[in-house]
Amino acid sequence: MKKIFILVTILFITVSLASCNFEDEKEFDIENPTRVAFLTLDILDILSDVGFEKTNIKEMGMLFKGEVDYLEEFNNDNVIDLGTHRALNYDEIDKLDPELIILGNRTRSFKVELEEKYPKAIIYDATHDISIGGLINTLDKNVEFLSSVFPNIKSDLENKFNTIKNDINELKGQNIDVSTLVIVLSGQEPRTNGKDSRYGILYKDFGFKVASEEYNSSDSHGQIISYEAILEINPIVIFVMDRSSTVGENEALDFDSFLNNTFVKETDAFANSNVFLLNGDAWYMTSGGFISARAMIKDVETFLVK
Incomplete structure (x- = not known):
């Protein structure tokens, strides 16, 4: 009886593996x-x-x-x-x-x-x-x-x-390990996206440094952050993804409104003209393509050639 059970188990595993391989192929x-x-x-x-x-x-x-x-x-x-x-x-x-x-x-x-x-x-x-x-x-x-x-x-x-x-890789080698915050504008409040989010490319592929472990969300919709917290973190660089404008949201927070906020204006990033708007189509709509990748590279270069 034990031998029969083992044989049936082996056959089941074999069929299952064959099925998985078929699906993969x-x-x-x-x-x-x-x-x-x-x-x-x-x-x-x-x-x-x-x-x-x-x-x-x-x-x-x-x-x-x-x-x-x-x-x-x-x-x-x-x-x-x-x-x-x-x-x-x-x-x-x-x-x-x-x-x-x-x-x-x-x-x-x-x-x-x-x-x-x-x-x-x-x-x-x-x-x-x-x-x-x-x-x-x-x-x-x-x-x-x-x-x-x-x-x-x-x-x-x-x-x-x-x-x-x-x-x-060439850009990553240009010593851009600087304190960086990624802000996504969606709805009425700014949100942060961290190293393990869709915008983590800036950290993992290009080499920027996470500005705050507290605001390092991996959630696809980001983590709501107050303007006071942005000033408290006071990053060297702020990259902004204006999702609202990209998807055509009306009466939502946009890039100009974000820049004109009193607390944002007090950050070192703003003082040194290091607040950059990301290409919405590339970062939100088509990330994973060649055209979008070159647009991302161009966005990063705006910081390096400033």
């Missing part, structure tokens, strides 16, 4: 798809940068159509609007009948539902926790995926990635 078991649903923008950012026309894609749909300036080439009648991360447009996905559906951080929760609706499609979850792995690691994984799906652009992908990686 299935995600990459496609080359040069012609119909693709982009439910994350970082992958589309990369393809746009290397030359979308080099792929074999004939029909495509995307989230947030027309909302990111540097993806303007896709704001035309040939590209299907698939809605937003809060409300996918399934009618349009049905019309597209995609061979490949690419998910990201904001859409990974739809995976099971999409698998049920589109059983013939390959569904790839391109979610890479940028708050943990950092920017370079995320780009590396995106390049690996795209190289397997579009092998004809592999060298282009790798060359551009290596250039970006070298540029980031």
